[in-house]
Amino acid sequence: MRKVAIVGGGATQCGKRDASWRDLAQEAGKAMFASVNNLHQKDVDTLIVGAAQPERFIFQAHVAPMVAEYLGIVPRKVLARTELMCASGQAAIRYAWASVASGMSDVAVAFGVEKMYMPDMAEAQTNMTCVLDREWDGINGLSAPPFFAMTAQRHMLEFGTTKEQMALVSAKNHHYSTMNPIAHFQKEVRVEDVFKSPMVSPPLNLFDCSSMTDGAAGLILVPAENAKKYTDTPMYIIGTGQANIGNAVNNLASLTEWIPLKMAVNETLETAKITRDEIDIAELHDCFTISEIMEYEAFGWCEKGKGGRFIEEGGPYIGGKVAANPRGGLLGCGHPMGATAILQALDIFQQFKGEVQEGRHVKGAENAVAHNLSGAANVHSIIAYSRSPR
Amino acid sequence: MSVKFEKIKRQQMIKFPYMLDFYPLEDEKFTRTSKFFQNLKEGKLTTTKCKTCGKLLWPPRIMCPNCFSEDLEWVNLGTEGELYAFTEMKAGAPLGFVEDCPFCIGLVKIGGLLISSRIDGAKFEDLKIGDKVGLKIVELEDGRVFYRFFKG
Numbered sequence: 001m002r003k004v005a006i007v008g009g010g011a012t013q014c015g016k017r018d019a020s021w022r023d024l025a026q027e028a029g030k031a032m033f034a035s036v037n038n039l040h041q042k043d044v045d046t047l048i049v050g051a052a053q054p055e056r057f058i059f060q061a062h063v064a065p066m067v068a069e070y071l072g073i074v075p076r077k078v079l080a081r082t083e084l085m086c087a088s089g090q091a092a093i094r095y096a097w098a099s100v101a102s103g104m105s106d107v108a109v110a111f112g113v114e115k116m117y118m119p120d121m122a123e124a125q126t127n128m129t130c131v132l133d134r135e136w137d138g139i140n141g142l143s144a145p146p147f148f149a150m151t152a153q154r155h156m157l158e159f160g161t162t163k164e165q166m167a168l169v170s171a172k173n174h175h176y177s178t179m180n181p182i183a184h185f186q187k188e189v190r191v192e193d194v195f196k197s198p199m200v201s202p203p204l205n206l207f208d209c210s211s212m213t214d215g216a217a218g219l220i221l222v223p224a225e226n227a228k229k230y231t232d233t234p235m236y237i238i239g240t241g242q243a244n245i246g247n248a249v250n251n252l253a254s255l256t257e258w259i260p261l262k263m264a265v266n267e268t269l270e271t272a273k274i275t276r277d278e279i280d281i282a283e284l285h286d287c288f289t290i291s292e293i294m295e296y297e298a299f300g301w302c303e304k305g306k307g308g309r310f311i312e313e314g315g316p317y318i319g320g321k322v323a324a325n326p327r328g329g330l331l332g333c334g335h336p337m338g339a340t341a342i343l344q345a346l347d348i349f350q351q352f353k354g355e356v357q358e359g360r361h362v363k364g365a366e367n368a369v370a371h372n373l374s375g376a377a378n379v380h381s382i383i384a385y386s387r388s389p390r
Numbered sequence: 391m392s393v394k395f396e397k398i399k400r401q402q403m404i405k406f407p408y409m410l411d412f413y414p415l416e417d418e419k420f421t422r423t424s425k426f427f428q429n430l431k432e433g434k435l436t437t438t439k440c441k442t443c444g445k446l447l448w449p450p451r452i453m454c455p456n457c458f459s460e461d462l463e464w465v466n467l468g469t470e471g472e473l474y475a476f477t478e479m480k481a482g483a484p485l486g487f488v489e490d491c492p493f494c495i496g497l498v499k500i501g502g503l504l505i506s507s508r509i510d511g512a513k514f515e516d517l518k519i520g521d522k523v524g525l526k527i528v529e530l531e532d533g534r535v536f537y538r539f540f541k542g
Contacts, residue, residue: 126410126484136416136449137506139536141479141487146495149477157519201477202514249497249506250448255475 001101003224003389005234008036009346014215014334015184021058021115022070023383028113028216029071036220036230039107044220045077050092052085052337056127057115067111077105085131086287087372088112089341092380094356096221097237097383098383108221112339124212128374130362132376133248144287145209147376149201152290156203158305163203165308167194170207172317173286173325177332179357180347184213184334194289208289211336217342224389226349235349238367239272239384241265246378254266261298261373261380268369272384276300279384280301280365282322283344283350285373286329292316295371296324298380306330323362324344326351344370345385412486416534423450425464430527430535435469437464437503448503467501469525471539474499478514498523498539512541 010031012024019027033041049064059067064081068074078099082091089112096110118124129143137147155161174189189207197206222229227234243263245253253259269276276299286292293307301321302310310316316324327333327347330340348368352358368385408415416427429436430469436452453460476496483491494509494517509517510526523539 019395122483122485122488125482129412129484137507139412139414140491140506140508140538141483141484141493142506143484145482146477146479150475150495150497153475153477153518153519199480200482204477248449250504255497372540378467 002103003390004097004100004221004237005224005227006237006345006349006385007222007227007230007234008039009217009219009342009349010033010035011182011217011339011343011346012215013182013214014336014339016117016342017214019214021054021060021113022066024115024214024216025067025111025113026070028111028218029067032070032109032218032220039220041072041232041354042074044073044107044109045075046096046105047073047075047079048092048095048108048110049081049336050089050110050112050342051081052083052088052114053127055234057118057124059242063113067113070082073109084379084381085374086285086335086337087341087342087374087379087381088338090370090372090383092338093219093221093341093345093383094240094242097240099221100221104221106226109218110221110342111216112219112336112342113216114336115214116336117214129376135164137249137376138145145201145204147249148288148290149204151255151294151377152203152288155285155290155294158256159308161290161293161305161308163195164191165312166208166293167191168311169193169286169289169292170194170331172311173331174207176326176360179360180328180333183328183332184211185332204288204290208329210287210330213336215334215336215339215343217339217346219342219345233353235352236386236389237383238274238386238390239268239270241267241271242379242381242383244379247375249376252376256294257304258294258373258377258380260300260378261295261371264380264382265299266312268382268384269303272367272386274367274384278367279322279369281326281348281362281368282324283327283348283368283370284324284329285371286325286331287335287373289331291373292324292329318360318362323365326356326360326362328360341370341372345383348385359367391486391498406486410485412484413530413534416450422452426450427535429464429507430537431455433468433525433527435525435537436464437467439465446502448505465501467503471498471500471523471525473482473509473519473521473523474504476509476514476517496523496539508538510538510540517541
């Protein structure tokens with residue numbers, strides 16, 4: 001296996017964009033290629049496009065060759081689109097990484113695009129309700145907000161987690177996103193604002209939930225030994241982990257303990273040869289405030305059930321035990337599903353280079369993880385990144 | 391030649407497409423587990439159980455994922471369950487459910503399973519964890535059926 005480095009990347013402005021899926025892909029592609037030296041788009045031999053639901057959102061299948069066409073890429077090693085819902089972009093990075101690591105590909109692009117705003121938002125909600133088992137769970141109206149609402153209800157009952165603790169996650173991530181110019185949301189959200197926002201699915205208010213967002217982003221991956229040809233400051237993929245248990249709600253290992261996440265964390269730390277205390281930045285999948293609280297627990301930064309107290313005591317802020325979501329998270333940046341993991345990786349890349357805004361810069365960070373969950377939190381995917389090849 | 395402009399007509403109403411319908415295609419032409427829906431029509435909530443290894447399977451199957459046996463039997467799960475978790479869809483419902491908003495959704499413990507369901511006959515404020523809920527069968531205009539639970 002070859003060591004793999006990320007040498008460049010680019011992204012669109014995220015938000016409710018007056019732009020099509022194809023526009024977003026072109027914007028991100030141009031920004032990505034502008035970020036590297038000595039690389040022509042014809043040098044790219046592999047393209048993996050993370051896209052969760054183009055068939056539903058833009059009525060278009062077979063999108064990987066469309067991105068290739070629009071960006072002037074001529075894939076000749078590996079071309080595919082990855083779908084893993086909210087982790088579709090992370091699947092793209094893992095496939096691109098595996099292809100470069102195996103020696104098959106020499107220059108791979110991991111790309112992600114999602115256009116989620118539609119003229120009729122009930123149609124968009126329909127798309128989001130075929131994510132869980134549509135015939136047995138979706139049919140009951142079980143899309144993400146009610147599923148995570150029930151997760152939060154059980155976590156509050158079993159561990160005493162409070163709505164105030166959950167609101168702190170929203171306030172933290174919105175605070176960091178005010179300093180991220182490409183973030184969907186640019187306004188501070190205070191704890192009381194979360195309580196005042198409309199109730200979506202009790203106990204979750206609107207500001208407990210990440211949003212539908214339009215956005216795209218791409219990364220360029222090469223073998224580590226070639227990295228310095230393209231940039232002085234590459235970022236290395238040092239480990240990864242992924243695990244899945246069950247799909248339908250009945251077959252989840254647990255509602256309030258994400259066992260596949262613990263498995264993925266262990267695999268990541270083992271393959272990266274780092275400890276959880278050596279992680280300086282964690283891009284966590286805060287699709288809902290309760291998710292981030294449960295992720296503190298599964299990563300082992302606090303005890304099971306103490307995720308709420310962990311944020312009360314300052315654990316996940318810059319300067320705390322781990323800087324969680326200094327990008328602004330999904331809550332602050334929005335969640336264009338196929339692009340989210342790419343945006344996380346790109347922000348870590350910029351953190352290592354010191355090219356992020358002062359107030360959200362994690363100075364001296366050496367190692368980072370980016371995590372995505374998907375479905376009924378039954379799939380967890382993680383990549384560990386480092387400033388050095390290790 | 392000059393550019394021509396023409397207004398063209400399209401069919402205004404499209405029949406609700408099956409692939410935007412949350413209710414599955416239930417009869418034996420479309421699924422090998424149509425027995426589940428036939429049982430529902432008789433007021434029985436059932437699922438498949440593996441006769442070889444004894445594993446209770448939900449959703450119903452044609453094969454046991456544990457031992458790959460196809461020797462499965464239909465077992466009755468009963469008509470009364472217990473609420474394990476619940477919430478209410480107040481906003482963001484998909485097409486076909488928008489008119490129902492707000493409605494309650496729960497996870498129900500029944501017959502050794504934990505299954506999701508609509509919870510009828512109650513507002514969010516009326517429910518609590520541990521509540522007993524009863525089986526309800528709903529029927530669409532085209533004769534397809536599905537289960538729900540109700541409070542009270």
